[in-house]
Amino acid sequence: MSSSAPRPVLASLAVAAATCLLSACGGGGTAPAAGAAAAGKPVYGGTLTYLEHQAPTCLYLPAAGFYPNGGVLNQLTDKLTWQNPETLKIEPWIATSWEVNEDATRYTFHLRDGVTFSDGTPLDADAVAANFDVYGKGDPKLKLPVAEFVNNYERSEVVDKNTVRFHFSKPSPGFLQGTSVIGAGLVSKKTISLPYEEQCQLKNVVGSGPFTVAKQVVDKEIDLAARKDYDWAPKSSGHQGRAYLDQIKIIVTPEDNVRVGALTSGQADYVRYVQAYDEQTVKDAGFAIYAEPTRGVNNGLYLRPANSILKDVRVRRALQKGTNAKEVVDTLFTPSYPVATSVLSHLAQGYVDLSKELAYDPGAAAKLLDEAGWVKGADGVREKDGVKLQLGVFVSGPQPLSKQTLELVGQQWAKLGVKLEIRPADAGTQAVDIKNAEKTAIAHSMVGRADQDVIKSHFHTKNRDVILSNDAKLDRLLEEESALPDEAARNAKVAEIQRYVVDQAYAIPLFEEPQVYGVAPNVHGVAFEAVARPSFYSVWKS
């Protein structure tokens, strides 16, 4: 790389920057422009320090939806197809081309030649078939669950070394997009044949991606090294060949202040999860903020109909009308967090604007509760037959400012005479109570995926089942949606589901949750997959 000559300059710049920080001087806004001017031609080499908010959990690929997991696995694995984050079109990657039959029950993929996993074994039709057999059907013996992005899977068929065919029992139009999601990362045959507990461990994940694991300190740090012989980036990628960076240090840094401080002081290059209140600090210091949309089911409160209070649809509707999502966003968040106008993000496929149905109307809410027989008691909390209108919810660790959000909603509900019982996230009881609709009446969550099936992932009893649904009609609608081969018909069905969910008041959508990243001005080529997980393949440092 460069000689030693520029060093004094850099050092003095660093000192200047540090002095600047200490004396809190302004005028930092010019820095990005300077960075862009100095960008020029990409350079190879260097180490990127990436600070992650939470430690990765189980790294079994279909469990990669959790952002800390996805941030690691997106660098280690490739997928059959690539979803262009701008157009959301599916483009070739490991599969150079594919054919889908009329009713979307048979998919044939033609694979790129010469792709290998990092353990040297070939990524061929055999390996792909082994991967999707597990993702599509699970493996009870190895305790591997079915992946939520594959529906109606029947079997795979290896046509020849580089051709694989998948058969479905019913139409599965979401499958093509399903092959591009983070959870569909391809791993070696050895990895996929391991039992669940072992696939969970990072050291056993062998992919074909641009980086490999060099070192791991569990729950603290993961070091990734570039794979020198990598040469199978998606065709449409501007950059080909090996990754620019030599190394990535992923360091788990849960404290928000520390992440932002490390970024602005130059100790880190790239951080995930810049909180809303820190965005301005990061921008003022001359760093870039990327608020990437997640195009899925919005951040919101999901009401569980199996709860003895919430089984009454009037109570659910009252809570929906009595929640002021705009006030939540205005108070706690920034324009990076658009107010929800439906169950789905406005960038999701099949989105329909339901802002009128979701309008804040405390008067109507109070009336509904009166009708349902809930009368205000002496302490201002409504009661019925000696039972207080009190609902439990857990603070949700992955959701930004979940506690503050719940407190603010609780404040709005208190005016209606409803008590929201907010429980801290790290209590030992959470694991037990979260699946109990009586104790946890409400779930605060979201899910990102750029396909119509995202709504099924969220609500179907066999997928995430956030509301612990006991509504057979909802399940039926979701299954119908996932089996409609025609795009327009699928979107119409997704719209119908959104209307149904809002009408039944299973959901109180709050805002469209982005993933917010802070990036140093000398980091270029920042890219994300379709639901905001970073890709470091084309990143380089000047």
Place this chain on the structure above:
Amino acid sequence: MRPGLILSWALIVLVALWALVPGVFTGYDPIAGIPAEKLRAPGPGHLFGTDAVGRDLFARVVHGAVNSLSGAFVAVAVGLVLGTLLGLVAGSVRGALDEIVMRVVDVLLSVPGLLLALTVIILLGPGTVNVAVAVGVGSVASFARLARSEVVRVRRTDYVEAAFGSGGRFAAVLWRHVLPNSLVPVVALAALQFGVAILAISTLGFLGYGAEPPTPEWGLLISEGRNYLATAWWLTTLPGTVVVAVVLAASRISRSIGREDG
């Protein structure tokens, strides 16, 4: 009395009044804020400023006093009663029982207090009362050891021997002669422990084991504010200052107990 001591007592009385009649000190609601007035710096309208949801921080500190102080009282009471009882029995019965109790106390003393409290919390589950009990259990050992050493001394005195000699029953002598004369250092420790308990309860609140949000509690207030340290310093600094002041005052009062010059 020295000025430092007067100040300490004044502070403790003030904080006790916060706990008893919070409405006198602040007109704001500690739970329901005005979202439009979020993150206001300390000023005439809001003495301690407001938090991210627009709640008055001073109101939250004042209303939080009852949770933190009553917790500390329960904790000290648990430690004082159980510890003194164990020490009294061990110190006056002596023999094998004394050995067993004191070895158990040794083991308890070797475990860090916070760790012990966390262990108890995991068994009992989170909550204000449970946190207080957990902190109290953690202090039983020190009370027991102190009480025993005093009891052993008093037990040997002539008037206790005389009481036994004149036909006093064991329990009655313990109650009328041994206990009252061993208590002064124990009470001093209780005052000190009061400060320690506030700190321990705040620590557990900070870790999320105490009161349920949005209930104000001092440790929780400090914890909630720490993410805003760069943008809204008052959220952590002011409740933190209150806790420090109360703990220092309790320790100053403890030092004065049993000392002629205060």
